[in-house]
Amino acid sequence: MIEVSKKCIGCNKCVPVCPFAAISMIDKKAVMNEACTLCGVCVQICPVQAITITREEASARDLSGHRGVWVYVELTETGEKTQVKKIKQVALELLGAGRRLADELGEDLCAVLLADKNHNYEKELGAYGADKVYMVEHDELFEYNTDIFSTVIVSLVTRHKPSIMLYGATIQGRDLAPRVASTLYVGLTADCTALAIKNGLLLQSRPAFGGNIMADILAPNSRPQMSTVRPNVMKMAEPVHGRSALVVRESAKLDPSLRRVKVLERMIAHDAGAVKIETAKVIVSGGRGMKTRERFRQLEELSKLLGGVVGASRAAVDLGFKDKTHQVGQSGTTVSPKLYLSFGISGAVQHIVGMKASDVIVAVNKDPNAPIFNVAKYGIVGDAHEIVPKLIEALKKGK
Numbered sequence: 001m002i003e004v005s006k007k008c009i010g011c012n013k014c015v016p017v018c019p020f021a022a023i024s025m026i027d028k029k030a031v032m033n034e035a036c037t038l039c040g041v042c043v044q045i046c047p048v049q050a051i052t053i054t055r056e057e058a059s060a061r062d063l064s065g066h067r068g069v070w071v072y073v074e075l076t077e078t079g080e081k082t083q084v085k086k087i088k089q090v091a092l093e094l095l096g097a098g099r100r101l102a103d104e105l106g107e108d109l110c111a112v113l114l115a116d117k118n119h120n121y122e123k124e125l126g127a128y129g130a131d132k133v134y135m136v137e138h139d140e141l142f143e144y145n146t147d148i149f150s151t152v153i154v155s156l157v158t159r160h161k162p163s164i165m166l167y168g169a170t171i172q173g174r175d176l177a178p179r180v181a182s183t184l185y186v187g188l189t190a191d192c193t194a195l196a197i198k199n200g201l202l203l204q205s206r207p208a209f210g211g212n213i214m215a216d217i218l219a220p221n222s223r224p225q226m227s228t229v230r231p232n233v234m235k236m237a238e239p240v241h242g243r244s245a246l247v248v249r250e251s252a253k254l255d256p257s258l259r260r261v262k263v264l265e266r267m268i269a270h271d272a273g274a275v276k277i278e279t280a281k282v283i284v285s286g287g288r289g290m291k292t293r294e295r296f297r298q299l300e301e302l303s304k305l306l307g308g309v310v311g312a313s314r315a316a317v318d319l320g321f322k323d324k325t326h327q328v329g330q331s332g333t334t335v336s337p338k339l340y341l342s343f344g345i346s347g348a349v350q351h352i353v354g355m356k357a358s359d360v361i362v363a364v365n366k367d368p369n370a371p372i373f374n375v376a377k378y379g380i381v382g383d384a385h386e387i388v389p390k391l392i393e394a395l396k397k398g399k
């Protein structure tokens with residue numbers, strides 16, 4: 001329920017920002033009509049806190065009208081209006097996971113895409129499994145902005161009532177999903193590593209207590225059931241080219257005053273041409289067992305010869321062998337390369353969750369009981385300081 005108290009000064013600020021044109025000013029007081037979706041934008045903008053929303057108790061909600069599995073589609077941020085943005089791989093991975101959930105529920109799989117311009121995105125989204133694409137095109141959607149994007153998503157969810165919504169656990173997804181969850185007053189499970197359907201509900205599994213146990217989470221009293229999933233956790237489905245999704249165009253009335261943060265300048269923190277660890281096909285990773293920064297540097301040479309990227313355990317990062325952007329694991333990046341070589345890494349559960357989806361894992365460790373060998377396809381019990389130089393030599397000779 002939405003209420004306007006006597007504090008309302010009739011300033012009119014709430015009227016233009018309402019995405020549903022649900023507010024009019026009558027006798028210098030804001031009055032909401034039936035188009036109001038309780039999205040909360042007016043509450044945020046009101047300078048005198050005159051507007052309040054009282055949410056229903058979760059258990060009292062009628063959830064029967066909620067249907068459909070939605071995937072939020074993130075686009076690459078180019079910072080250039082003229083450059084065509086690409087669909088991020090994590091969205092395609094989520095479509096694969098979403099397809100399985102939607103099939104089990106007998107519901108549609110829908111992609112949700114917000115952009116200043118559509119570049120036939122529905123073709124790719126359809127090929128990766130989407131039945132429908134909810135498409136909002138607007139100049140204000142040129143780049144990601146928390147206020148603008150969350151307002152649009154909340155309005156779409158309120159209008160179409162999906163039962164499940166999935167986001168990539170990227171910088172953008174981690175910003176957007178909690179904002180949407182708090183506005184809609186629903187739960188959100190972050191960094192899920194597995195998703196399934198149990199008795200019609202979304203079973204969301206994620207590591208808990210420092211990764212030592214897996215927690216299974218259900219949200220029986222709220223909709224949509226929302227989760228974030230890190231890139232590289234779900235395997236991408238094989239695309240079916242030629243299979244296109246139905247486009248549902250949605251309008252959005254977006255007032256620029258909603259935008260409380262403006263991007264003034266973008267700075268590239270990394271070499272733009274460098275391969276990122278999350279997309280690398282070959283990763284040569286080192287841990288505390290590499291002992292010194294100098295020895296760790298040999299892994300750079302080895303990875304160059306293999307056309308790969310260097311990864312590191314948290315211990316190696318803490319020792320200053322490599323910077324945090326290269327950390328693999330629960331509090332680093334989740335990776336799934338074709339080849340993962342590990343040197344002097346014990347295989348703590350927090351490291352394993354970040355690399356176990358790799359196609360082939362090769363581990364070198366002095367300790368035959370190191371847990372890394374439980375996930376490795378090829379294990380070498382030996383001294384990394386002897387094996388790394390020999391590999392480098394052999395690869396150089398081979399060239």
Ligand SMILES: Cc1cc2nc3c(=O)[nH]c(=O)nc-3n(C[C@H](O)[C@H](O)[C@H](O)COP(=O)(O)OP(=O)(O)OC[C@H]3O[C@@H](n4cnc5c(N)ncnc54)[C@H](O)[C@@H]3O)c2cc1C
Nearest residue numbers: 287288289313314315329330331332344345346351366384
């Ligand atoms: C909440 C939380 C989040 C975490 N997140 C992460 C994360 O994202 N990523 C991560 O990696 N860790 C993470 N950790 C830390 C994790 O628990 C481990 O402490 C860490 O992974 C250990 O790194 P390591 O394997 O390099 O070091 P160690 O566990 O000390 O293992 C070193 C290994 O090197 C071997 N070794 C020694 N000398 C040699 C040699 N000459 N040749 C070959 N092998 C040798 C040893 O036998 C040993 O197995 C997290 C922990 C917590 C609590």
